[in-house]
Amino acid sequence: MKKIPVLLMGCGGVGRHLLQHIVSCRSLHAKMGVHIRVIGVSDSKSLLVPMDVLKEELNDEFLSQVCRIKSNGSPLSTFSALEKGGFRVVGESELRKETEEITQILGKSTGLAVVDCSASMETIEILMKAAESGCCVVLANKKPLTSTLEHYDKLVLHPRRVRHESTVGAGLPVIASMNRIISSGDPVHSILGSLSGTLGYVMSELEDGKPLSQVVRAAKTLGYTEPDPRDDLSGMDVARKALILARLLGKRITMESIEIESLYPEEMGPGLMSVDDFLQNGIVKLDQNIEERVKKASSNGCVLRYACVIEGSSVQVGIREVPKDSPLGRLRGSDNIVEIYSRCYKEQPLVIQGAGAGNDTTAAGVLADIIDLQDLFP
Numbered sequence: 001m002k003k004i005p006v007l008l009m010g011c012g013g014v015g016r017h018l019l020q021h022i023v024s025c026r027s028l029h030a031k032m033g034v035h036i037r038v039i040g041v042s043d044s045k046s047l048l049v050p051m052d053v054l055k056e057e058l059n060d061e062f063l064s065q066v067c068r069i070k071s072n073g074s075p076l077s078t079f080s081a082l083e084k085g086g087f088r089v090v091g092e093s094e095l096r097k098e099t100e101e102i103t104q105i106l107g108k109s110t111g112l113a114v115v116d117c118s119a120s121m122e123t124i125e126i127l128m129k130a131a132e133s134g135c136c137v138v139l140a141n142k143k144p145l146t147s148t149l150e151h152y153d154k155l156v157l158h159p160r161r162v163r164h165e166s167t168v169g170a171g172l173p174v175i176a177s178m179n180r181i182i183s184s185g186d187p188v189h190s191i192l193g194s195l196s197g198t199l200g201y202v203m204s205e206l207e208d209g210k211p212l213s214q215v216v217r218a219a220k221t222l223g224y225t226e227p228d229p230r231d232d233l234s235g236m237d238v239a240r241k242a243l244i245l246a247r248l249l250g251k252r253i254t255m256e257s258i259e260i261e262s263l264y265p266e267e268m269g270p271g272l273m274s275v276d277d278f279l280q281n282g283i284v285k286l287d288q289n290i291e292e293r294v295k296k297a298s299s300n301g302c303v304l305r306y307a308c309v310i311e312g313s314s315v316q317v318g319i320r321e322v323p324k325d326s327p328l329g330r331l332r333g334s335d336n337i338v339e340i341y342s343r344c345y346k347e348q349p350l351v352i353q354g355a356g357a358g359n360d361t362t363a364a365g366v367l368a369d370i371i372d373l374q375d376l377f378p
């Protein structure tokens with residue numbers, strides 16, 4: 001049986017679903033001859049590890065308990081009070097150092113898949129060191145891939161050991177399809193897409209006459225938004241996906257060169273308003289303006305969609321009026337669509353469409369990435 005040791009960073013909506021999928025797929029994976037050995041789970045403040053990371057793992061009962069505790073809103077440090085000798089709780093002051101040590105030890109011996117299901121920029125140093133010491137890296141978190149070009153180059157230096165399917169289109173096979181096109185030498189001319197589950201859902205609910213404030217709160221409850229929904233509404237989350245796709249195509253660009261349209265004004269930004277204040281009091285002030293834009297589009301036979309266009313060296317993300325009866329216009333709910341135009345897909349693009357957000361589908365994409373690494377493990 002092949003064993004894939006996994007260290008999971010981030011135990012929120014996506015991370016918890018990943019652990020649940022790992023546990024529920026045990027017999028399927030056993031039939032495939034693979035066993036995922038979870039040797040660490042961290043949140044922002046603590047890391048849980050077995051006493052001996054080289055030989056032991058966090059068992060399924062323990063992982064289910066982790067999921068229960070985190071879904072109740074409690075931190076992983078809660079386990080300090082439950083310690084019975086089978087595992088260790090590493091506290092905040094040692095978290096980074098200990099995580100790096102584990103990646104060094106396992107990276108050099110059996111290999112380790114370091115899985116980033118956080119929404120943090122702070123994981124990047126750990127990931128780069130892990131990649132350097134021979135670990136595999138699997139990401140749902142887009143931030144490490146959208147940092148500086150220097151960071152990006154270090155992260156993707158060993159492409160066979162890096163998977164990030166869920167960073168674009170959640171579980172949809174966007175990155176895998178792009179990689180196939182690229183490696184076949186088929187030049188991609190342009191990409192048009194609706195890449196935000198949140199904004200897709202928001203736009204189609206607005207069309208049905210619901211206020212923006214209500215549908216954004218619903219999108220958060222449904223697990224579509226980033227931890228701070230302004231990351232979606234500012235267009236930043238879509239811009240990150242666009243940057244990931246553009247870099248995959250070999251474009252040496254940074255976030256600064258992307259044109260981004262935000263749905264809220266600067267004075268409602270993260271530095272000036274808390275998430276709760278924004279959702280309770282800020283966003284209602286935007287209801288009327290967007291309602292008018294929806295009505296205006298409708299009077300032209302169109303709907304609003306938050307689109308991403310990559311063409312040549314230009315990358316733009318923003319609201320567009322599109323005909324109701326167009327592929328983008330027909331999108332509903334959290335579905336994403338990606339149209340790839342290349343030499344082989346010239347008149348009729350390659351189209352990838354389906355659920356583009358949600359903890360379940362995103363975690364499934366991460367799990368498929370981990371399993372896809374199996375040949376790199378003994």
Ligand SMILES: NC(=O)C1=CN([C@@H]2O[C@H](COP(=O)(O)OP(=O)(O)OC[C@H]3O[C@@H](n4cnc5c(N)ncnc54)[C@H](OP(=O)(O)O)[C@@H]3O)[C@@H](O)[C@H]2O)C=CC1
Nearest residue numbers: 010011012013014043044118119120140141227357358362
């Ligand atoms: N939901 C979706 O549809 C999709 C999400 N993604 C990406 O998946 C990632 C996770 O999203 P989601 O689960 O919704 O986010 P959550 O906010 O629910 O969870 C984030 C988790 O990361 C933890 N965390 C924060 N900083 C660190 C750190 N430095 N080291 C380790 N853990 C850390 C948080 O800890 P604590 O619990 O202590 O706060 C929390 O457990 C995001 O990057 C998102 O963009 C990608 C595609 C689709």
Ligand SMILES: N[C@@H](CC=O)C(=O)O
Nearest residue numbers: 196197198224225226
């Ligand atoms: N917040 C994102 C989640 C997936 O990347 C979205 O809405 O698409």
